[in-house]
Amino acid sequence: MDPNWREFDPPSPPPISPSLSPLSLSPESPPRIHRVRAEAPLIFTRPALPLLPDTSPLFxxxxxxxxxxxxxxxxxxxxxxxxxxxxxxxxxxxxxxxxxxxxxxxxxxxxxxxxxxxxxxxxxxxxxxxxxxxxxxxxxxxxxxxxxxxxxDPQALLPHHRTQVQVRLHPLTFTARNNTNAILLANILPMLKQMKVWASWEEVKGGSGLREAEVILKPQRDIWIYPETEEAVLPWRMEESAELRRLKRQPHLPCNMSVIMWNVRGISRPSFKPNAKLLIHNHSPDLLILVETQVSRQNTGCMIQGLGFDSSHLVEPTGRVGGILLLWKAERIKLHILGENSQGVYALVEGIQTGIQGHPVHIREA
Structure with a gap:
């Protein structure tokens, strides 16, 4: 497959099961994963195809x-x-x-x-x-x-055919229109100490009300960042400060770290939680990035309860538009929020030092 393709048009998402039972965590058959290398942005513009809606004013x-x-x-x-x-x-x-x-x-x-x-x-x-x-x-x-x-308002069901991108040296950009069922899996392959994450949304020019969400994953190989000051530093710099020594002792990101980006179209829809559990069951992400959450902070907690993540950060929607939610496992990665506004968040991901049993080990500063 050509690694330089720019617009990805996934096949229509068939229903997971006729009933979409919230107790079922397994699809009728395992999802088909298409592994690609992409150095150009992946752009999802195909609207969700008509399916039974999650809610109806009749009921x-x-x-x-x-x-x-x-x-x-x-x-x-x-x-x-x-x-x-x-x-x-x-x-x-x-x-x-x-x-x-x-x-x-x-x-x-x-x-x-x-x-x-x-x-x-x-x-x-x-x-x-x-x-x-x-x-x-x-x-x-x-x-x-x-x-x-x-x-x-068709259900936001998971596509059976899913695209997985291997992130090596180049940044990965994921762009999705607000009316798509876009999902992208990413595996972080190189031995990295840090990775930058940008997630944002904006209205499409022309006044139609359509929106685009963008997520960027950028491996930090040649330049490291001090999370406390956001100062950039060259790893091979001759003069070493205490901060640089700490960064050099910083463990790498988890081997084959997994990230999922999902244009969820509202986390309060009844089909969200069973689909989210199924997605997590299939792919075990270390970091889950949800865009178009469309739910206030007060109502977000109950919608993500039981998904298996112990840490989160929310950029609230404007009214009932937009919204970005980062979910991660604190025993696998450390995520620093470096900046945010009403339509986006900028973060830095680092690894966690673990012991034999997989529990975090605190490193004493020099």
Whole structure:
């Protein structure tokens, strides 16, 4: 395969299983892994294909918390406004809940109108007309939105064919549109002491509301970074400071370290957790980078509980748009946050000194 290809168009993601049982951690057959070397950015632009939606206005009630003891259901017209403009969200909607009979309360997942920009113009016009009119035909509108569900908000199921990139000397860039089911596996092969990680999102030029997330993994071979000061240093510098001696004693990153980058399209969707568990079960990542989380800090904890990671860092979404979540295992790697803003985070990854039993060993400073 040509290592210089630029746009990756993965095959359509078939369902993992007909029922998508949240208790099942194994697909019907093992995923097919395509191993490639890529020195050019990998760009995912293919929209998620129509599948049954995770939620439907026919079966879901959306709830806001007014006080510690009082909750209230919001109207369909309020739900429509959140679908039309997920970025400019009033404070009371940021901790929105959804109630499904038999499943109880959970952080709310809502579709976003920007995800259907790939549909024919007449279809977009029809959908926006339904979303902009009032509640005078509420029963009809709920039925219509339910029928639009497979295109407006298809499940974010895992593709059976997955791409794995071997990161050697060159940086790896992963770019994904917000309406894709993009997943990229990366293995860090060389003996590295440090690796930089950038993760960010921005709106696509043109005012359509579409967004692009970008993740960059950059091996640090010729230049090391002091995490405390962010100062760059040459490893072969003649004069040695205490900091440089410490960096030289710093253990390497784990052998064949695994990183997964996933455009998740909302971690509050019911299919997220079983899919996340399946992905982790299949590939055992040391670092999991989720983009388009779309969930506030308060609601993030319950959505990632039980995934097997003991450390995390969240860049909250703007309203219900964007959001970046880094999850890692502290017994395998050390991750320093060097900087962040409302749309991105910049981090440095280092190895952990482990003993015979695999437990961290603290190195005494010189």
């Amino acid at each position: 879901v009630d959306y709830i806001i918390t007014k006080t510690e003891e009082e909750i209230a259901e919001i109207s369909l017209s309020e739900v429509k406004k959140l679908i039309l403009d997920p970025k400019n969200v009033e404070r009371k909607y940021k901790e929105l809940l959804m109630y499904v009979s038999g499943a109880g309360f959970s952080p709310a997942h809502l579709p976003q109108i920007h995800d259907v920009e790939y549909l024919p113009e007449v279809t977009q016009i029809s959908l926006k007309w339904i979303l902009r009119r009032g509640d005078e035909a509420e029963v009809v509108d709920r039925e219509l939105l339910h029928n639009f569900g497979p295109w407006l």
